[in-house]
Amino acid sequence: MKHAYSDVGKKARAILATDIRAVEEPDLATQFGEAAMDNLFCRSEEDVIDHMEMENCQYIKLVISLTKKR
16 A cells, blocks of 8 residues: 655545545445535544544445345
8 A cells, every 4th residue: 555645634635535425425324314514514524534544545446236125
């Protein structure tokens, strides 16, 4: 994994987490409901930022696997 440049700060990483939400929220809301989205993405933003700071990484990949609702 490429290492982040030192000028990539917490704000830039928060923007990344927001971008992830914009892409993934419609699929996850269908599966889990709108009510769970704010809590889910607040927690995931913290996790993404913490991970990127700890690992000093510039990029992150997420794999989300969902099963069809019955």
